Amino acid sequence: MPAASLLQLIWLASPALPVGGFSYSEGLEAAVEWAGVDSEARARDWLVDQLHLGLARGDLAVVAEAVRAWRADDLARIAALDAWVLATRESAEFRLQAEQMGRSFLEWLKLHHADAAACCAGLAPTYPVAFALAAARSGAGVREGCLAFAFGWAENMTAAAVKAVPLGQSAGQRMLARLAREIPAAVDDALTRTDDTRQSFSPMLAILSARHEAQYSRLFRS
Known part of the structure; x- marks a missing residue:
C-alpha cells in the first residue's frame, strides 16, 4: 500500500477524529449495569461477541459494499446501503449515533475533499457509508478500509x-490487543456477505440500548 494511503487509513481510524465516537458506548454502559459486564474478562468477551455477531455481519459488510459503490459512482447503491443502516437501528440512540457521526464525518471530509458534499448528491450518509467515502478516496483496498473501520470501533469501545x-x-490495552487479533477474521467474514446474508440481529443489545435511554446515571449517549 502506498504510504499516503496507509497514513490516510491510520487517520481515519484515529479516536481523535472529530466525529464524536468517544461519546457512545453502543449499549455497553447498560450492559455494565444490567448484563453483568463487570470485569475485564466479561467486557472483553462482550466486545469480541459484538465484533463477530454484530459489526462483521452488518456495518463492516456495509462499509465493504459502500467503498465499491463510491468508486463506481453508484449513488443508487449508496442510497440503498444507507437506508439499510437506518432501517436496522433498533433504538433511538443507535439511530442518533449513525446519523450524528455520519454528519460529523462528512463535515470533516469536506475540509480535505471540497467536492465531498457534492458527490453525495443531497444524501446525508450514515457513519458507515460516510466512512466508506473517505476510505474510497484514500486509495486503499476494500479490505484495508474495513480493517481501519473495525480498529477505530475497537479503540472507541475499549x-x-x-x-x-x-x-x-x-x-x-489487553482488551484492545485481543480485539486486534479478532478483527482480520471479522473483516474476512464481512467481505463474504451479500445483500441476502448481511444482517443486524442482536436483540439483547437492542433491549439494553433502549434501557440506556432511561438509565439513572450514565456517561455516554448510547
Whole structure:
C-alpha cells in the first residue's frame, strides 16, 4: 500500500477524529449495569461477541459494499446501503449515533475533499457509508478500509469499557490487543456477505440500548 494511503487509513481510524465516537458506548454502559459486564474478562468477551455477531455481519459488510459503490459512482447503491443502516437501528440512540457521526464525518471530509458534499448528491450518509467515502478516496483496498473501520470501533469501545466498568489502562490495552487479533477474521467474514446474508440481529443489545435511554446515571449517549 502506498504510504499516503496507509497514513490516510491510520487517520481515519484515529479516536481523535472529530466525529464524536468517544461519546457512545453502543449499549455497553447498560450492559455494565444490567448484563453483568463487570470485569475485564466479561467486557472483553462482550466486545469480541459484538465484533463477530454484530459489526462483521452488518456495518463492516456495509462499509465493504459502500467503498465499491463510491468508486463506481453508484449513488443508487449508496442510497440503498444507507437506508439499510437506518432501517436496522433498533433504538433511538443507535439511530442518533449513525446519523450524528455520519454528519460529523462528512463535515470533516469536506475540509480535505471540497467536492465531498457534492458527490453525495443531497444524501446525508450514515457513519458507515460516510466512512466508506473517505476510505474510497484514500486509495486503499476494500479490505484495508474495513480493517481501519473495525480498529477505530475497537479503540472507541475499549475506551468506553475502561470508563464504564471501570478498568485500568493496562486492562484496556489487553482488551484492545485481543480485539486486534479478532478483527482480520471479522473483516474476512464481512467481505463474504451479500445483500441476502448481511444482517443486524442482536436483540439483547437492542433491549439494553433502549434501557440506556432511561438509565439513572450514565456517561455516554448510547
